[in-house]
Amino acid sequence: MINYIDECKRILEKVMKNEGGNIVQAATVMANTIKQDGIIHVSGGHCHIYAMETFYRAGGLVPINPLLPHIFATAPRTQTYSDHIYEVEGVGTTIFEDQHVTAYDCVVLASIAGRTIPTIDIALAAKKRGLPIIALQSMEFSKQTTPKHSSGLFLSDIADITIDLNIPYGDAVIELNGLLEKCCPVSSIIGFSVIQALVTQTVCNVAEAGITPPVWVSSNLDRGDAINKNHILSMKGRVSCL
Numbered sequence: 730m731i732n733y734i735d736e737c738k739r740i741l742e743k744v745m746k747n748e749g750g751n752i753v754q755a756a757t758v759m760a761n762t763i764k765q766d767g768i769i770h771v772s773g774g775h776c777h778i779y780a781m782e783t784f785y786r787a788g789g790l791v792p793i794n795p796l797l798p799h800i801f802a803t804a805p806r807t808q809t810y811s812d813h814i815y816e817v818e819g820v821g822t823t824i825f826e827d828q829h830v831t832a833y834d835c836v837v838l839a840s841i842a843g844r845t846i847p848t849i850d851i852a853l854a855a856k857k858r859g860l861p862i863i864a865l866q867s868m869e870f871s872k873q874t875t876p877k878h879s880s881g882l883f884l885s886d887i888a889d890i891t892i893d894l895n896i897p898y899g900d901a902v903i904e905l906n907g908l909l910e911k912c913c914p915v916s917s918i919i920g921f922s923v924i925q926a927l928v929t930q931t932v933c934n935v936a937e938a939g940i941t942p943p944v945w946v947s948s949n950l951d952r953g954d955a956i957n958k959n960h961i962l963s964m965k966g967r968v969s970c971l
Contacts, residue, residue: 736902755863755890756930767833772796773848779839791943791960794968821850829967839865841916843883852887864888867896
């Protein structure tokens with residue numbers, strides 16, 4: 730356990746040292762989106778965990794639209810089926826084109842290896858609309874792989890800003906005697922820390938501009954449900970999961 734936590738700390742410290750400027754730049758884009766009453770579309774990660782990490786979370790930004798492959802969440806679901814969908818081009822395009830999108834929006838996409846097919850689809854669709862694209866990707870990982878999308882592009886090739894998560898090739902970091910492969914992935918902890926740092930800096934930027942940041946609150950607060958209900962009503966028709 731100690732080795733795993735130490736490894737996460739090492740990678741996270743490296744990311745914050747080397748990628749701080751990109752995080753600030755990306756948060757500026759996100760804050761500008763909110764100032765103009767736009768929506769931040771988020772997708773990617775292991776199935777869709779990055780989108781879920783930023784959606785309807787206490788303390789999180791309200792105008793975030795998770796681009797979720799809804800078909801993954803419908804029963805019956807098997808991992809084999811999900812893996813197959815991830816090999817089919819056009820799924821991400823269909824998801825993105827089904828959203829309410831304006832010229833003031835931006836897109837945050839995560840793909841550790843930078844080659845997830847639906848994520849590339851979404852990036853290309855957003856690029857056609859001229860939206861700024863923020864990528865969370867590990868360049869160390871990507872350099873040891875090849876693109877899977879027919880475009881021949883990695884996510885970082887399409888993005889306007891790329892935040893390098895510095896995840897090692899294969900994601901797992903712990904070696905054990907008698908075990909051929911490494912265990913214990915770090916991408917979730919590193920990626921979640923970075924994306925929440927983006928959210929935090931965005932909230933600060935919006936507040937500094939004299940605008941009250943639209944933030945969800947915990948439903949366990951006495952007035953939490955009432956506050957969130959007003960946010961939900963304001964986002965109806967703009968955030969697909971609401």
